[in-house]
Each structure stands twice: as C-alpha cells, then as structure tokens.
Amino acid sequence: MNPQLLLDLQKFYPELALTAAFLCVIVADIAFPRIRKRLTFAIAALGLAVAFFLSLPLIGEPAGTIFSGSLALDEMAVFFKCFLIATSLLVLLAAPGSKELSQRHMGEFYMLLLGVTLSMLLLASSVDMLMLYLSLEMVSIGSYVMVGYLKNDRQSNEASLKYLLFGTVATGAMLYGITILYGLTGTTKIALLREALATNIATGENAAMLLIATALIVAGFGFKTAAVPFHFWCPDVYTGAPTPVTAFLSVAPKAAGFAILIRFFFTGFAESGSPGSWTAFSFIDWRLLIIVISVVTMTFGNIAALRQNNIKRLLAYSSIAHAGYILMGTVVLNSQGLQSVLIYLITYLFMNLGAFLIVIEIFNRTGSFDIDDYRGLSRRSPFLTIAMTIFMLSLMGIPPFAGFFGKLYVFGAAVNNDLAWFAVVGALNSVISVYYYARVIRAMIIEPGRETSLIPLPWTSHVMVWIMLLPTVGLMLFWNDIQQLTMSSLRLFLG
Amino acid sequence: MIGLGHFLVISAALFSLGIMCVLTRKNAVNVLMGVELILNSANINLVAFSKFSAGNMSGQIFAIFIIVIAAAEAAVALAIVLSMYRIIKSVDLDRADTLKG
Amino acid sequence: MDNNLLAQIVFYSFAVLTVGSAAVVVFSKSLIRSAFALLFTFFGVAALYAFLGADFLAAAQMVIYVGGILVLLLFGVMLTHKLYDLNLRSETFQFVPALVVAAAVFAVIVTFMLRTSWHTGPPASDAPTTAAIGELLMTDYILPFEAASILLLVAMIGAAMIVRRRSE
Numbered sequence: 001m002n003p004q005l006l007l008d009l010q011k012f013y014p015e016l017a018l019t020a021a022f023l024c025v026i027v028a029d030i031a032f033p034r035i036r037k038r039l040t041f042a043i044a045a046l047g048l049a050v051a052f053f054l055s056l057p058l059i060g061e062p063a064g065t066i067f068s069g070s071l072a073l074d075e076m077a078v079f080f081k082c083f084l085i086a087t088s089l090l091v092l093l094a095a096p097g098s099k100e101l102s103q104r105h106m107g108e109f110y111m112l113l114l115g116v117t118l119s120m121l122l123l124a125s126s127v128d129m130l131m132l133y134l135s136l137e138m139v140s141i142g143s144y145v146m147v148g149y150l151k152n153d154r155q156s157n158e159a160s161l162k163y164l165l166f167g168t169v170a171t172g173a174m175l176y177g178i179t180i181l182y183g184l185t186g187t188t189k190i191a192l193l194r195e196a197l198a199t200n201i202a203t204g205e206n207a208a209m210l211l212i213a214t215a216l217i218v219a220g221f222g223f224k225t226a227a228v229p230f231h232f233w234c235p236d237v238y239t240g241a242p243t244p245v246t247a248f249l250s251v252a253p254k255a256a257g258f259a260i261l262i263r264f265f266f267t268g269f270a271e272s273g274s275p276g277s278w279t280a281f282s283f284i285d286w287r288l289l290i291i292v293i294s295v296v297t298m299t300f301g302n303i304a305a306l307r308q309n310n311i312k313r314l315l316a317y318s319s320i321a322h323a324g325y326i327l328m329g330t331v332v333l334n335s336q337g338l339q340s341v342l343i344y345l346i347t348y349l350f351m352n353l354g355a356f357l358i359v360i361e362i363f364n365r366t367g368s369f370d371i372d373d374y375r376g377l378s379r380r381s382p383f384l385t386i387a388m389t390i391f392m393l394s395l396m397g398i399p400p401f402a403g404f405f406g407k408l409y410v411f412g413a414a415v416n417n418d419l420a421w422f423a424v425v426g427a428l429n430s431v432i433s434v435y436y437y438a439r440v441i442r443a444m445i446i447e448p449g450r451e452t453s454l455i456p457l458p459w460t461s462h463v464m465v466w467i468m469l470l471p472t473v474g475l476m477l478f479w480n481d482i483q484q485l486t487m488s489s490l491r492l493f494l495g
Numbered sequence: 496m497i498g499l500g501h502f503l504v505i506s507a508a509l510f511s512l513g514i515m516c517v518l519t520r521k522n523a524v525n526v527l528m529g530v531e532l533i534l535n536s537a538n539i540n541l542v543a544f545s546k547f548s549a550g551n552m553s554g555q556i557f558a559i560f561i562i563v564i565a566a567a568e569a570a571v572a573l574a575i576v577l578s579m580y581r582i583i584k585s586v587d588l589d590r591a592d593t594l595k596g
Numbered sequence: 597m598d599n600n601l602l603a604q605i606v607f608y609s610f611a612v613l614t615v616g617s618a619a620v621v622v623f624s625k626s627l628i629r630s631a632f633a634l635l636f637t638f639f640g641v642a643a644l645y646a647f648l649g650a651d652f653l654a655a656a657q658m659v660i661y662v663g664g665i666l667v668l669l670l671f672g673v674m675l676t677h678k679l680y681d682l683n684l685r686s687e688t689f690q691f692v693p694a695l696v697v698a699a700a701v702f703a704v705i706v707t708f709m710l711r712t713s714w715h716t717g718p719p720a721s722d723a724p725t726t727a728a729i730g731e732l733l734m735t736d737y738i739l740p741f742e743a744a745s746i747l748l749l750v751a752m753i754g755a756a757m758i759v760r761r762r763s764e
Contacts, residue, residue, distance in 0.1 A: 002735065019746065026753070067739035108757045115750040122743060130557050134740050137564045138747045141571050145754035148575055157579045164572055165526055165588075169517050172533035175561065176510055179540035179554075186549035186715035188557060196715065209712040212705065496600070497607050500710055502644065507705040508615045509637075515698035516622040519691055524672045528621055528634055531665065535641050546648045550717030552728055555650050556737055559729070562660050563744050567751035569665045573672045574755035580676040589689075 008066040011073050013054040014081055015121055021047020022114040029107030037106055041096060044110040048089040048117070055081040063493045069189050070131045072263070072493040077125035079342060079489035080259045084124065084252055087349055088117040090467070091248040094357055097461050099364045100150065100242045109149060113248070116142035120252060124259035127267065127493065129178045129188040132260060133171070136220065139253055140167045146248070147241040159240025166233040167223060174220025180213040191495025193268040201281055214286050217264070218293070224257030225323050228297040235304075238316035243363060246312060247356035250319040255345050262330055262338065265290075267494050276335035276490070290331050295425055298324025302432040310369050311359050314436060315352070318395060321433060322348055325410055328426060332413045335490045340409035342486040347406035347475060351394040354468030358388045361465075365455045371440060376449020384455065385444045387465050392437040394472050397430050402475040502543035509536035523576045523586040527569065534565050607647060614640030627677070631670050638662050652726040 009016070024047070025040045032039055055078055063074035071077075092113060096102050101109065119138035126132040144167065148160025182188055184206060185196035200206050222230035238246045269286055270278040280287045301321030308314040326348075329341035359369065361384060366373050378385040394401035407430060414423040475482065509532050516529025538558045545554025580586050613636055620633035638661040645654040733741050 005738065022746070026749075068736040070737075070739045108753060111753060112750065115746060118746065119743075128740075130553070130560060130737070131740055131743075133557075134560055134564065134743055134747070137568065138743065138750070141567055141747065142750050142754070144571055144575065145750075145758060148578065148758055151578050151758050152582070154582050157575070157582055160575050161523060161579050161588075164575055165517075165523065165530075168527075168530045168568060168572070169533070172513070172530055172537070175537045176533065176540070179537045179544065179557075182541060182554060182557070183544035183548050183714045184712070186544075186551065186717045188553050206712050208708045212708060497604060497647070499714065501607070501611070502648070503709045504706055505611050505615060505644065507702055507709060509618050509641075510705065511698040511702035512615075512618045512622045514701055515694055518694035518697065519622075519689060521689060522627060524669060524676065525627060525630060527672070528630060528669060531634065531661075531669075532618055532621065532637065535637065535661075539641060539644060542645055542648050542650050542653060544714070545650070546720045548714040548716060550720050552725065552732055555653055555725060556729060556732055558650075558653055559656060559733075560740055560744060562656055564747065566660055566664055567747050569668050570755045571751050571758075573668050574758040576672055577675060578758050586676045 014051040017051040074493040075491040080124035120256040155240040170223035177213040177216025278333040294327035340413040344406035347402035350471040355391040375447040377444040381455040499547040506539040610643040
C-alpha cells in the first residue's frame with residue numbers, strides 16, 4: 001500500500017467516522033428490528049458527534065491537499081466540516097420530534113442524512129473538478145430521496161420529482177461547462193486552472209469560451225445555493241418536503257454550495273495579491289455576474305415572500321433572499337468579505353433552523369402550515385410565540401439578535417470596498433423583509449384565534465428550542481470569539 | 496482527417512438536442528432521456544479533449560465516473576417516477592401541480 | 597480504397613447515426629420510439645469512443661448505458677403505461693420557443709468551440725487504456741472511486757425505499 005495514502009487517511013478521520021456510522025446504521029436497521037428506531041438514532045447521533053470532535057484537531061494542520069490533490073485540507077475546509085456536521089446533528093436531533101416523520105420507518109432517513117453529510121464534507125473541500133462534480137451529485141441524489149421520503153404523500157412526491165428533474169438538468173449544464181474548462185486547460189485540478197489560463201489572460205484569447213464555461217458552471221452552484229434564476233425548484237421543494245428535511249436543505253447544502261463556490265472562484269479564477277485579497281481575472285467578469293445574481297436573488301426572494309400564506313413557502317422565499325445577502329460577501333474579494341460570509345452562515349444556521357423547529361412543533365399540534373392558523377398562538381403557547389418572534393426578528397436583522405450582526409458584517413464589507421450602493425440595495429431589501437416576517441408575529445400575538453387550548457410541549461422539544469434560541473439571542477456576548485474563529489478560518493489552499 | 500472539431504460539433508448537437516428535449520417534453524421519463532443526452536454530450540467532450548487536447552487520462556476517468564453517476568441517478572429517478580405514477584396514475588409533469596402559490 | 601477515406605466514411609456514418617437518432621428521441625411523438633432511438637444514440641456514442649481510442653470506455657458505455665440505464669428507462673415507460681397501449685403519445689409544449697433556444701445554444705457553442713484554441717498537451721498514445729485506467733483508479737483516483745461506492749449504496753437503498761409498496 002502506498003505510504004502516502006496512510007498519511008492521508010489520518011487527516012480523513014471525520015469522513016471515516018461518518019462512513020462507519022452510515023454503514024452501522026444500515027446493518028443495525030436490519031439486524032435489530034425490535035430496537036432499531038432508537039438504535040439507529042443513537043448510532044447516527046454518535047457518529048456525527050464523533051466526526052465533529054475528530055474535525056477539531058485538524059485546525060492548524062498545514063494547508064495542503066490529500067488523496068493526490070482530490071481534497072483540500074485548510075482552515076476553510078475545517079470550518080465547513082464543523083459547520084455542516086453541526087447542522088446535520090441539530091436536524092437529526094429535531095427529526096424524531098416531527099410527526100411527519102416519527103410514525104415512519106426512520107432507519108433509511110438517518111442513513112440518507114449521514115450519506116448526504118459525508119458528501120457535503122467532500123464537496124466543501126473538493127479541489128478537483130471530478131471530485132467536485134461527483135460529490136455535488138452525491139449530495140443531490142441523497143437530497144432527492146430525502147425530499148420524497150413521505151412516499152405516500154402526493155406533495156412530497158411532486159416536490160421530489162421537480163427537484164430531481166431540475167437538479168439533473170442544472171448539474172448536467174454545469175458538467176458541460178467543466179468539460180470545456182478541461183479542454184482549455186488540460187487539467188481537472190482547480191488550483192492548476194489559474195496557471196493554465198495564464199496565457200489566455202495575457203492575450204485575452206478564448207474569452208468567449210471561458211465566459212460560456214463560467215456561466216454553465218454558475219448554473220450548478222446557483223442550483224445548490226437556490227440563487228435566482230436557478231431557484232424555481234426551491235419554493236415547491238421546501239413546501240412539499242417533510243419539514244425537518246426542509247430545514248436541513250435550507251441550511252446545509254446551501255452552505256456547502258457557498259463553500260465550493262468560494263473555493264472554485266477564489267482558487268481557480270482569481271489571483272491572490274497582498275495577503276487576504278484577490279484580483280478577479282479581468283476578462284471574464286464573474287464578479288459582476290455574481291453581483292447581478294445577488295441583487296436579483298435577494299430582491300426576488302423578498303418580494304415573492306410578501307404574498308405567501310404558507311409558512312414553509314414563506315421561509316423558502318426568505319431563504320432565497322438570504323442566499324442573496326450571503327452572495328454579497330463573496331464578491332468582495334478580500335478576507336473581510338469571506339469572513340462576513342462565514343459569520344452570516346453561523347447566524348443563519350441558528351435562526352433559520354429555529355424557525356423551522358417552531359413550524360414543526362406547531363404542525364404537530366395543528367396539522368397546518370397556514371399562517372392564518374398561527375392566530376392566537378400567544379395564548380396557546382407563550383413560549384413558542386416568544387421563541388418564534390425572536391427568530392423572526394433575527395431573520396429581519398433587528399438588533400440585538402444574531403441576524404443583525406450577520407447583516408452588519410456583510411453590508412459593512414460591501415461599504416468598505418467601494419460597493420456602498422450594493423449595501424444600500426441590501427438594506428432596502430431588509431426593509432421589505434420586515435413586512436412579511438412581521439405578518440407572522442402579528443398573526444401570533446395580535447390577531448385572535450378560534451382555538452384556545454394550550455399546546456403541550458414535550459421536554460425534548462423544549463430543549464431543542466432552547467438550543468436554537470440561546471445562540472440567536474446570546475451570540476453577541478461571544479462576539480470576540482466568533483470574530484477570531486472566523487478570522488482564523490479564512491485560509492484557503494491556493495495550490 | 497478527423498480532428499477535435501468533428502467531435503465537438505457532435506457533442507454540441509447532442510447537448511442542444513438534450514436541452515430541447517428537457518424544455519419541450521411533458522412526460523417525466525422523456526425528460527430523463529434528454530438528461531441522458533446532455534450527459535453523453537459532456538462525455539464525448541471529455542474523451543475527445545483527453546485524446547486531442549490534454550493528452551492525459553483524466554478525461555477518460557472523469558467519463559467513467561459520469562457513467563456511474565448517470566446509472567445511480569437513473570435508478571433514483573425511475574423510483575421517484577414510479578412512486579409518482581402510483582399516486583396520480585400519470586407521469587405528465589403538468590399533472591404534478593398541487594404545489595402552487 | 598484509401599484507409600483514410602474509409603475511416604472518414606465510417607466516422608460520418610456513426611456521427612449521422614448518433615445525432616440522427618438523438619433527434620428522433622427529441623422529436624418523435626411516440627415514447628417507445630424515443631426509447632429505442634436512444635439505444636442507437638448510445639451505440640453511436642460508444643462507436644465514437646472507439647474512434648477516440650477509448651476502448652474500455654466504449655465497452656463500459658455499451659454495458660452500462662445500453663444494458664443498464666436504457667433498460668431501466670424502458671421499464672419506466674412500460675410500468676407507467678398500460679402495456680396494450682401501443683400508441684404511447686408524448687405531448688410537447690413550448691415547441692417553437694424551445695426550438696429557438698436550442699438552435700441558439702447550438703449556434704453559439706459551435707461557433708466559439710471551433711474558434712477556440714484549445715490546450716495542447718503531449719500527444720495521446722494509442723495503447724489500450726484498460727490497464728492504465730485500472731491503475732489510476734487504485735492510485736490517484738482512489739477517493740472518487742470509494743466515494744462512488746457510497747453513492748451507489750445511497751442510490752440503491754434510496755430507490756428501494758421509495759418503491760417498496762408496503763407502508764409502515
């Protein structure tokens with residue numbers, strides 16, 4: 001056996017732990033039919049927790065690649081490993097509390113969750129276009145099945161089919177773009193693209209072909225991050241999928257999509273100048289392309305959210321808008337912009353998962369996703385009302401909640417880098433968003449409802465809500481730590 | 496002499512036919528056929544570049560993985576289509592319309 | 597006859613077979629006819645691989661695409677229609693706009709592709725590729741190889757889970 005391979009495996013422990021848990025869940029599900037529900041849950045939770053703690057020692061490893069240049073190991077990769085595993089763990093803990101799922105056979109769900117998590121880890125650190133495409137498809141195929149998990153439910157099925165058809169076309173287009181890049185450079189390694197394109201840059205040759213390739217590849221990233229105009233699937237899929245899956249999709253694959261978008265463009269299509277800043281290749285203006293996508297995405301998301309009556313659909317459009325804000329951070333080509341992306345993702349994780357958690361709890365009791373059925377909730381469950389209000393205020397970006405700081409950093413990065421108009425567009429968008437988030441709050445607190453019976457909340461749900469609530473409220477107390485954590489996570493392997 | 500350009504034209508033709516198929520077909524299985532055309536066009540590109548332009552094997556290896564992915568995707572896709580058919584007795588995409596708003 | 601000319605004749609006939617049957621897939625009104633036309637497209641693409649010296653890939657294309665994926669698609673067609681219904685119509689919509697879009701895509705891609713100066717690396721050898729591919733899969737591409745096995749496992753269990761009839 002190649003000795004290098006053994007060394008690489010030692011830096012691969014988180015993924016190995018996830019693979020082991022993935023296989024154990026499959027075996028346990030078949031071998032112990034009596035206790036399989038609890039056993040598979042325990043194995044999945046343990047696997048994710050172990051993977052999380054195995055990721056931590058990787059901080060501080062020298063930046064480099066493993067497995068013959070397939071994956072990068074750098075601070076950014078470790079940050080996303082921890083982030084993605086944490087998201088999956090939170091969704092896993094919330095899943096048994098959802099009535100949509102809990103009456104079903106759960107073994108396959110845990111298996112899919114672990115498989116998709118593993119693929120996202122690979123995706124977020126891919127530095128080879130083959131690995132990138134393969135892991136992107138792994139994430140997608142796993143997600144199609146998760147969306148269609150309620151196989152007797154018509155909406156879940158339709159959502160799954162739409163997701164599948166849209167996803168295969170978008171990733172197929174992306175693949176075509178990747179093949180063009182391979183033809184132009186003769187390599188599939190992202191870090192080598194920059195070098196190989198150097199002669200093209202000097203002469204301005206092949207600019208049109210590169211632009212076509214870039215546009216096609218952006219289609220794939222746009223699909224994963226649900227950016228306009230590749231968002232069509234998003235509202236339908238988020239509405240039709242089981243709510244824990246919606247919560248998962250709205251955070252984890254999106255974050256992985258941003259991770260690979262940053263990695264791809266910053267290592268392949270930009271030159272690193274002074275420490276922590278990049279210059280985009282001038283003749284393919286991918287930066288302008290992403291600015292346009294960002295503005296259109298946030299504006300569309302916010303305006304479309306205004307007329308939604310279904311809470312899952314509302315949160316779907318809201319998540320499209322948030323993808324627009326996050327994209328703002330990526331076009332500022334320096335470490336400040338990248339840091340703002342990471343900070344935004346951390347805040348978004350807790351407030352968005354928190355909002356979906358409340359949606360799950362309310363659905364368990366009322367069986368409805370209609371915002372009109374949230375009327376009078378303040379009497380039926382003051383705790384859920386307060387928690388939901390805080391999540392909504394945080395999503396609006398109202399201080400002192402976490403969402404405010406995320407927006408502050410993203411807009412601040414734009415202003416500091418001569419994109420003040422861009423920040424103004426973002427701020428105007430936030431103002432629009434106040435309207436629809438406030439509608440949810442108004443329904444819960446002001447409008448009277450017909451039902452008045454109290455909503456009982458099991459202790460597990462209490463714990464879960466608190467887990468999301470505390471960071472949303474108290475993140476600012478640890479602001480220095482978060483700043484340092486994200487600051488030290490910025491290093492990208494550049495080849 | 497048959498060169499790179501010949502293969503690229505065939506691949507571009509398959510790619511645009513695939514796009515056409517995806518845009519016009521109502522039947523879900525038919526749309527999947529269009530997707531297979533797109534994947535095949537990308538594969539022709541990869542193999543042709545592998546021979547004429549890159550001069551290394553990575554294009555061919557990439558193509559093998561795409562065939563594997565296409566197989567996995569087709570299996571899941573057919574499962575979802577069949578499950579859909581069981582519920583609404585149709586695979587026409589305009590019958591999949593309960594998610595609107 | 598000249599060898600070169602013969603090669604050209606063979607190449608062009610496979611090119612016409614590939615693109616022509618792909619056109620049947622897209623424009624045919626009958627679903628079954630589309631599926632069988634796809635068979636010839638896959639076959640033509642395999643022949644093109646052989647032309648490019650990718651012998652292993654040509655075989656894989658025949659075995660997996662023709663033997664696996666196409667059969668799967670045919671099952672999809674048959675299981676979602678009544679078997680005695682020989683006239684499996686597949687309706688189309690937005691025909692003209694889509695035709696314009698597809699034609700534009702074709703024109704743009706071909707125009708720029710033929711003008712582009714592609715990378716030129718060392719000339720490829722004409723040696724059989726199977727051994728080299730096997731070695732690369734076990735060395736440089738070991739991680740994608742293992743990841744693909746996870747993908748197949750996820751796809752297999754996922755597909756079985758969705759179509760299993762018994763509801764819990």
